[in-house]
Amino acid sequence: MGRFNVNNQYKAIVIGGSAGSFQGITKILSNLPDNFQLPIIMCLHRLKHVRNGFVEALSIKSIMEVTEPYDKQSVKRGKVYLAPANYHLSVELGQYFSLSTEEMVNNSRPSIDITLETCAYAYRQRLIGIILSGANKDGAMGMKRIKDRGGLTIAQDPAECMIDTMPKAAMALTEIDYTLKIEEIIQFLIELHKQYK
Amino acid sequence: MHMQDVEISDLRRLTKVILDEYDYDFTNYAMSSFRRRIQRILELYKFGNVNMLIKRLKEDREFFDEFISEVTVNVTEMFRDPSFWRELRDHIIPNILLNHNTISIWHAGCSSGEEVFSMAILLREMKMLDKAKIIATDIDTSILDRARRGAYPIKNMDLNEKNYIRFQGSGKLSDYYKEENGKAMLDPSLVENVSWRQHDLVKGIVFNKFDLILCRNVMIYFNQNLQNEVLKKLHESLFKYGYLVIGSKESLIWCEIANKFIVVNNEEKIYKKIKD
Numbered sequence: 001m002g003r004f005n006v007n008n009q010y011k012a013i014v015i016g017g018s019a020g021s022f023q024g025i026t027k028i029l030s031n032l033p034d035n036f037q038l039p040i041i042m043c044l045h046r047l048k049h050v051r052n053g054f055v056e057a058l059s060i061k062s063i064m065e066v067t068e069p070y071d072k073q074s075v076k077r078g079k080v081y082l083a084p085a086n087y088h089l090s091v092e093l094g095q096y097f098s099l100s101t102e103e104m105v106n107n108s109r110p111s112i113d114i115t116l117e118t119c120a121y122a123y124r125q126r127l128i129g130i131i132l133s134g135a136n137k138d139g140a141m142g143m144k145r146i147k148d149r150g151g152l153t154i155a156q157d158p159a160e161c162m163i164d165t166m167p168k169a170a171m172a173l174t175e176i177d178y179t180l181k182i183e184e185i186i187q188f189l190i191e192l193h194k195q196y197k
Numbered sequence: 198m199h200m201q202d203v204e205i206s207d208l209r210r211l212t213k214v215i216l217d218e219y220d221y222d223f224t225n226y227a228m229s230s231f232r233r234r235i236q237r238i239l240e241l242y243k244f245g246n247v248n249m250l251i252k253r254l255k256e257d258r259e260f261f262d263e264f265i266s267e268v269t270v271n272v273t274e275m276f277r278d279p280s281f282w283r284e285l286r287d288h289i290i291p292n293i294l295l296n297h298n299t300i301s302i303w304h305a306g307c308s309s310g311e312e313v314f315s316m317a318i319l320l321r322e323m324k325m326l327d328k329a330k331i332i333a334t335d336i337d338t339s340i341l342d343r344a345r346r347g348a349y350p351i352k353n354m355d356l357n358e359k360n361y362i363r364f365q366g367s368g369k370l371s372d373y374y375k376e377e378n379g380k381a382m383l384d385p386s387l388v389e390n391v392s393w394r395q396h397d398l399v400k401g402i403v404f405n406k407f408d409l410i411l412c413r414n415v416m417i418y419f420n421q422n423l424q425n426e427v428l429k430k431l432h433e434s435l436f437k438y439g440y441l442v443i444g445s446k447e448s449l450i451w452c453e454i455a456n457k458f459i460v461v462n463n464e465e466k467i468y469k470k471i472k473d
């Protein structure tokens with residue numbers, strides 16, 4: 001038995017991050033076990049009008065290729081997806097993506113709340129939500145939705161965060177199952193991966 | 198946002214009423230964004246639930262215009278995706294003009310008109326504006342009124358300017374507007390030959406043929422079935438070898454009629470009709 005009480009009920013992982021999360025994200029992506037099964041859907045606050053560069057920067061270190069999904073593209077196992085600049089990223093009930101240019105939410109487009117909430121709706125208890133370092137409250141409501149629908153919630157340990165507003169906001173709003181440092185999040189994902197063999 | 202209160206069954210009842218009473222069909226709009234729009238309307242008008250919205254729609258026919266205006270997403274920019282506009286200026290439009298003296302353009306889902314003004318500026322800089330026949334349509338009549346006025350909040354012009362600079366236009370964006378009462382008033386002569394019309398891509402008819410259609414960031418609000426239906430209409434509205442442009446994060450590859458188009462520029466989502 002490992003340290004975490006995990007099983008193979010999960011179908012997807014969704015990650016939200018903002019200021020100070022880039023390093024953590026790259027560390028996670030570069031330490032994923034080979035053949036990691038679950039899709040990873042990421043919504044990270046980013047420069048609005050820089051369409052290119054970011055996904056490449058993440059891909060360089062990542063074990064799995066990182067792509068920005070097209071509208072209505074299906075979510076596939078073993079892929080890492082990143083919300084494109086200036087679009088909100090939703091997951092629909094048939095487990096495919098939808099993009100939208102609606103008004104900003106929490107001053108953000110993409111908004112982490114939107115991605116997390118729609119994932120919670122589409123995956124219910126089969127979802128793991130991870131919230132990382134960030135300077136605003138975007139994502140807190142989304143984490144609550146994940147928890148309310150029976151998913152598993154993880155926040156980056158505020159002590160380790162460059163800016164802890166985001167994980168703290170989530171912790172204030174809902175129950176967080178695990179508060180972990182990036183290293184421990186990696187351990188968690190490795191243990192999770194073992195459940196799928 | 199509190200989305201838990203709007204259920205799919207609510208949305209089904211709502212879209213049915215709209216279809217029966219008003220002959221607009223939102224059944225196949227993308228669920229996630231449509232749901233947020235309805236949630237937003239409930240909050241905006243302080244309807245406690247979807248039934249109250251349905252009741253209002255049944256009783257108050259004037260409210261329907263407001264509903265359309267709120268349910269659609271109108272966020273837009275001038276010269277959105279500047280590299281696309283460069284491609285249009287440097288390759289696509291010259292290509293069309295190789296074989297024609299004039300060019301007919303349809304902006305399907307033009308919203309408040311920024312895309313249309315961008316096109317007009319581009320064409321004027323190419324000295325081709327006189328040769329263009331532009332039709333700009335949207336489902337939302339009040340956004341079309343705003344488009345016709347061509348008066349945009351000054352605070353939006355920052356972003357528009359930045360896009361224009363990246364587009365590498367031959368002048369300055371401020372050559373094309375003057376400031377009045379906190380608004381940027383676009384030069385009306387840019388759009389004097391534009392025909393603005395209300396048109397619904399879902400239920401509307403194919404009304405003309407074009408050399409170039411822009412339908413960007415409109416079909417992302419539709420599910421895949423509806424995208425297929427609308428794409429058939431767009432295909433029918435193009436001359437053979439005409440161009441279709443969709444949003445930078447949309448794709449034609451899954452659609453039923455993909456084989457009737459070729460990809461001209463994958464990055465900028467420019468397609469060419471090669472089969473009737």
Ligand SMILES: C[S@@+](CC[C@H](N)C(=O)[O-])C[C@H]1O[C@@H](n2cnc3c(N)ncnc32)[C@H](O)[C@@H]1O
Pocket residue numbers: 101269270271272273274277305306307308309312334335336337340396397398399412413414415418444
């Ligand atoms: C996000 S705006 C796109 C504006 C512009 N093309 C751009 O890319 O910036 C989407 C527009 O599509 C319009 N729209 C939505 N459903 C439509 C329909 N069924 N028929 C025509 N227009 C529609 C909306 O009213 C809205 O103005």
